[in-house]
Amino acid sequence: MENNLILKRFFTKTMLHSLLSDKQSELFDCVVRRYIKNPVGKKYEELISEIYAYVGKKYRTEYFYKNTMLNKLLFKRHNYKKTIALTELPIANSKADFVMINGKGIVYEIKTELDNLDRLNSQIDDYYQAFTEVVIVTYEENLDKVIHLVPENVGLIQLTKRRALNTIREPFPNNQYLDYYTIFKILRKREFENILADHGYDLPNVVQFDYYKECFKIIQSMDINVLQKAMLRQLKKRMRIELVEFCRDTPSELHFLTYFDDITANNRERLITKLNKIYGG
Numbered sequence: 001m002e003n004n005l006i007l008k009r010f011f012t013k014t015m016l017h018s019l020l021s022d023k024q025s026e027l028f029d030c031v032v033r034r035y036i037k038n039p040v041g042k043k044y045e046e047l048i049s050e051i052y053a054y055v056g057k058k059y060r061t062e063y064f065y066k067n068t069m070l071n072k073l074l075f076k077r078h079n080y081k082k083t084i085a086l087t088e089l090p091i092a093n094s095k096a097d098f099v100m101i102n103g104k105g106i107v108y109e110i111k112t113e114l115d116n117l118d119r120l121n122s123q124i125d126d127y128y129q130a131f132t133e134v135v136i137v138t139y140e141e142n143l144d145k146v147i148h149l150v151p152e153n154v155g156l157i158q159l160t161k162r163r164a165l166n167t168i169r170e171p172f173p174n175n176q177y178l179d180y181y182t183i184f185k186i187l188r189k190r191e192f193e194n195i196l197a198d199h200g201y202d203l204p205n206v207v208q209f210d211y212y213k214e215c216f217k218i219i220q221s222m223d224i225n226v227l228q229k230a231m232l233r234q235l236k237k238r239m240r241i242e243l244v245e246f247c248r249d250t251p252s253e254l255h256f257l258t259y260f261d262d263i264t265a266n267n268r269e270r271l272i273t274k275l276n277k278i279y280g281g
Contacts, residue, residue: 004059006031010051011063016257019044019274020267032279045251045275052253056163062097065110065137065159067256069098072165075248075255078102084239087260092126092182094119099131105232106171107131108157111138117149124154129182130231133171143168178224183231184216191234192219198230251275 009015010031018025032039032047035054039047055064066087074085078100086099091107098108107127111117120136127134135155136146143158147169150156155171184192193203196218204214219227246268247258263271 006034007051007055007059008061008063011055011061011067011253011257013257013261016254016261016271020270029281039279040281042279043275044277044279047279048253048275049251060113060139060159062110062112062114063256065112066098067253068159068163069108069110069137069165070256070259071252073100080244080248081241084236085259086235086238087256089186091130091186092179094123094126096127098137099235101232101236104133104173105131105235106133106135106155108135108137111136111142111146113139113142117142117145120146120149124150125177126182128174128177129179130186130228132173132175132178132228135171137165175225175228178228180220180224180227181216183227184219187231187234191231191237194234195219195227195230199226 006027009027015025015027018028031051036042036047036050052064055061070085074080074083079102083100083102086101087097089096089099096107097110100106100108109120109123109127111120124134133155135157136150137157137159138146140158140160143156146156153172153174154169156168158166158168160166187195192215196203196215199222201218204211204218206214222230243262244259246263247255250258250271258271
């Protein structure tokens with residue numbers, strides 16, 4: 001398994017942007033030489049697909065889990081034009097691996113074959129401070145450990161060997177731990193200003209030093225459940241549909257990278273061109 005560590009660096013934004021560069025990527029070449037026989041003459045898209053297939057069989061990284069979830073949950077199960085996915089969202093002292101928001105918000109915490117469960121319960125506690133539904137996504141051999149470790153209201157999904165997402169237990173909503181400060185910290189300045197305006201509050205007329213503190217005081221006067229739903233509406237607005245449409249035009253193996261990368265229109269064209277280019281070694 002140690003020899004496969006380089007694969008964690010392959011499906012990253014660094015690798016994606018190296019494809020847009022005219023310079024040869026040492027990382028890309030190293031992975032191609034190690035995992036693909038006779039790569040010369042194949043398109044870059046074919047090489048990426050073969051490497052991804054190896055990852056799916058032999059070394060299921062967090063990227064593999066996230067990309068599978070994006071493809072199966074966002075693009076197949078939900079309306080991608082009305083649903084937003086977020087990743088690495090800071091919530092209290094944790095970062096949520098994967099969040100989906102449509103009519104409700106669900107946090108998905110991923111535990112791959114390469115992870116341990118040391119922080120799982122503290123992560124769940126953090127997520128419930130801003131979201132009412134939490135789901136653990138893991139592999140078959142980990143199911144019994146997770147079931148006995150987490151509260152019964154936490155959902156559980158198994159990523160099978162055939163790449164299916166098998167729901168073991170549905171999440172049960174829990175709003176008793178919602179926290180004003182945690183929700184406030186998630187929101188960007190314009191987002192909490194929108195919430196205040198939408199609910200009929202005037203923005204505080206104070207010096208910048210006191211502005212956030214005074215805004216938070218007003219936020220605290222709101223019903224916590226109303227605030228949480230308002231947060232979800234603001235987070236949904238972060239979606240840029242043109243980037244989602246471009247993502248769907250790229251190979252499925254790269255969907256997670258292209259969905260979450262704020263790639264320019266010019267670079268989108270360059271990426272498609274590079275993917276269709278023949279690899280020369």
